[in-house]
Amino acid sequence: MCFISYRNSLTLWLTQLFCFPDGIDNVLFIIVSSVAFPRKSRISFVEMSSRKSKSSNLIQADYVSQVAPTVRNLPAMLETCVQSLGWKDPLEKELAVHSSIFAWEILWTEKPGGLQSMGSHSQVQRILRERFCHQSPHGNLFGVQVQYKHLIELLKRTAIHGESNSVLIIGPRGSGKTMLINHALKELMEVEGVSENILQVHLNGLLQINDKIALKEITRQLNLENVVGDKVFGSFAENLSFLLEALKKGDRTSSCPVIFILDEFDLFAHHKNQTLLYNLLDISQSAQTPVVIIGLTCRLDILELLEKRVKSRFSHRQIHLMNSFSFPQYLKIFKEQLSLPSIFPEKIFAEKWNENVQSLSEDRSVKEVLQKHFNVSKNLRSLHMLLILLLHFWFCLGNMLALNRVTPSHPFITAADLMEANQLCSMDSKGNIVHGLSVLEICLIIAMKHLNDIYEEEPFNFQMVYNEFQKFVQRKAHSVYNFEKPVVMKAFEHLQQLELIRPMERTSVNAQREYQLMKLLLDNTQIMNALQKYPNCPTDVRQWATSSLSWL
């Protein structure tokens, strides 16, 4: 029997199933596991072709649990099967119809993620997606232990001993600043007697874009007396004086310490007069309510942004997170991020998976890809992006493609998946846009390239580009490109809309559109690479691109 598509194979497998004496038990098994399976899960249809020759009585548990998700789309698939195959054998037709009825009767109940009932592949998906997509506070801290200790000590001094402090956590995007502070707060709350006693205020520079909003937010979060539900009463001056009074009245022994966390700290430095920063840091310097001000920022030059009076009240404590791990550590992180935790229910599968990840991290081509990635950007967020693409290639495409080519299943990640994920990650997006342009637009870009070569990147206007294009068109064989000038102008304007060319100054009425100076935002290597990949590029255009000399 030749399997031409996975849809056919599923039907045939089901027909085989119905022929067995103990087939009914297997059917029951499938019904049970499929009922428990959550709705809208992906198809993971593996090992159909390889199992056909084996003894069909033995259907293993994990095999069935892998097949169960396929039954979700069974009705749609079977409909096409019955239509397309044109069943000649009435018995087979009846079985096919019967199986479609059986599929329809399976009830899908919503199960909010019970671990026990899902297939192991989709469980792996769930765990890894949670790790990469959601910023959970349960991740491990890689290479920032010293900074973590510093921070937690500082927090403890305020929370327990009532000291006031201020600190800035500085690090590039994706280096783990928010994660660090969340970890520290979690640990702090676990200390005895602290959680009832401490107040937290979380501010973010992206949300509170001026001091008035910031003040209202602080008042709201501290739940002071001028807050009713969500609304804060009073003007800016009243709120500020109320807040300061509330904070000044206390002292070390009798009042609750307050933790202020200011995310995107550099944006607060752009507010008018830096009033909020001044007042907060002022309180942290005087012997009043113990407060700790923690600022998180990605700018190394943050201290230059602060005014003199604000800077002098700041304690100049800085914690730097500089992604200072080396490549072997990066490899280790890669391995740890992909490995399954020990609480995973299917122990055998988890072991095999982790072994596979181990061998993957020792593979040479994988190491090369990761080295390239590491050289471009060290931070873990870009690694997560790569791993998400990897997951996608493995789970979705790998299995679907394997079915079409009738090759063995794809239970674990391979190095090839990582190669493809890397290719997708490092695509040139402007090259992709050039790929979709029409031939006329490509000709205009080549004309601009030649103008740039001749005049050394001086700005050009439409008329110059048109003249250069006409030189190409007027050669005898190229009259097919002899378009009217307005048509060429429309193509030129399309390029402007795609932001591949840009006017040197803003469009004004003073100059006509054809004479406005423009700049090309692609460089020669990008253009030549894009032309290589351009589908059905006419040879004369390609030759013109390599050289603008007319005797060729």
Next chain:
Amino acid sequence: MLHLENMVLCRESQVSTLQSLFGERHHFSFPSIFIYGHTASGKTYVTQTLLRSLELPHVFVNCVECFTLRLLLEQILNKLNHLSSSEGECSTHITCEIFNDFVRLFKQITEAENLKDQTVYIVLDKAEYLRDMEANLLPGFLRLQELTDRNVTVIFLSEIVWEKFRPNTGCFEPFVLYFPDYSIGNLQKILSHDHPPEYSADFYAAYINILLGVFYTVCRDLKELRHLAVLNFPKYCEPVVKGEANERDTRKLWRNIEPHLKKAMQTVYLREISSSQWEKLQKDDTDPGQLKGLSAYTHVELPYYSKFILIAAYLASYNPARTDKRFFLKHHGKIKKTNFLKKHEKITSLVTLQLLTLVGHDDQLDEPKYKCTVSLDFIRAIARTVNFDIIKYLYDFL
């Protein structure tokens, strides 16, 4: 899944990528997804169709429609409110002016029962306009999952590549997805899909072939091509309708339609005439050579003296000053004889028509300087209507 493939042609791998990104309902998806690709490559259509057929809770907002912060935020919140409330309730209109309030209200709305455990999707179409709004809007939306601490994913659809969106100090990088342009085979398949039922699919496919042969080198935009296909099909069927040829007479049909399509490229494609005018033209069967586009009408309606002022302005703008003596000594008197009172009005009306522009006006209130901004073809057409041979007076043509 199958009906989805029938609704969305030639986009299987993009649909499967999106589906795998969305994952299961209660999973956390990646906080922000950025989809880019050429216009009419199916970004909006595929995303909308997929979200609707999978019945995921989503809000679809167009950033051209909601061009201010307030409109954008209010539309998102009100649509979400509509989604979360049960059928009978009539919810009040929510107002929101700043992003901080948006985050707070968003958290409240997504506490509702039917939105609680699922990923909520916010789709922002034409996202390139977000760059021109407040500076905190784009970074804020990229991080919305972190800021609101809810299961929400923001999808950005745009024609412009991601590198042009990135703010100066960096931001949370979204997952970038590319929607490739349609190949010529795909275009043929999609265009042949909407053939009218009276004619066979092969007949229409042959027509699409001819159409693509004329227009493909100039334009690959699916929307334009569909528009042109629909407009010109009656003309293509004309020989068959009149009985002069049958459906298989490809040569005759081609000979009939090809000049028509070439004319279409100069007029309808450039929006020189409207599509209703084009359709009327086809029905009346007049000679398309007599067609007057939009640009042809602009110079016919100027008054007689205005035309001379324009010609004079053109000559003054484009001839170097030292050559004036050579050209104008004999004709100097003619210009002096015009009515000076009306001259100023005529000049201002020419400025309003943007045929003349003001140059360096700031400190010279009594002697404003003007420059002529029309093209050579235009001025030649005007000069022809007043029987003035302008070429004789232009320095560049000596």
